[in-house]
Amino acid sequence: MVDVLGHLGMALVWLSPCWLFIDDQRTAVTFLAVGFWFGMLPDVDLVLSNIDALGIHHHGVVHTILFVTLAAVTVGPLLGLAMRRVFGGTKWFSRRAAARAVPLGVIIVFVTGLAHLFADTLSAPDKSTRLELLWPLVEGPIVYTDVLYYKSFWATIALFAAGLAFNAAFWYLTFGRSGSRAVGDATR
Structure with missing residues (x-):
């Protein structure tokens, strides 16, 4: 378990x-800025x-794929509708994203929960x-890699830095070289 910044x-x-699938830079920034908080x-x-x-106890039922899925299908649509209401009609949320706001909300909650x-x-x-990730289907833990120390300061910082680096890399692959979409033009 890493600390908040690591999550x-x-x-x-x-x-x-998301940089590969969202049609413009500002919408991708909005998606990330709203979405990454749901990692908690x-x-x-x-x-x-x-x-x-x-x-309820920590690392119990709320830390299962079942809970993440249920949260995605209940909270996700509300998040998408809220994003459309707040950002729709602005330069921070494209028309295409506004039309797909509900699925975007579901994706945010599901992916960040996982x-x-x-x-x-x-x-x-x-x-x-x-x-117990697969509760109620499987009792007990299914996997532990045991590679990070509990609340490791360095792991927490490294994960946050990796998040920034991954986003910079995907941004560069998609928009960075020419300022417009460089790859995935067919997804527009």
Whole structure:
């Protein structure tokens, strides 16, 4: 488990291919700026665990693919509609993106939720509760790579730097060389 900045960095890494699929630079920036915050969504269990009646604990049911999927199909459309309402009609959200706002919201919540779970699987399980990613289908943890120390300062910084670097690289591949879309012109 990395700290907050590391989870946000992992969300940026996982969202970085958006540069290839979103039709203009400003819309991609909006997508990233709104989206990467949802990389913290599974940690809502830290707040919910304070409500004894719910019986929720950190790295429990909220840290599952089931929860991320349910959040994507419920919160995602609301996020997309909110983005269209706030940014639609501005230079920060293209007409094409506004027409696809609901699926964009679903993608944001799903991808960043999975990014959070992935980042948590990288950390030392001896200091933290193991994730049961496939609950209720599979009881117990399915994978741990144990490559990062719990709340490692350097891993957290490295993940955030990687998120920025991935986005810079995808931006350069898509728009950087000529200022207009360099690859993926057929996706416009």
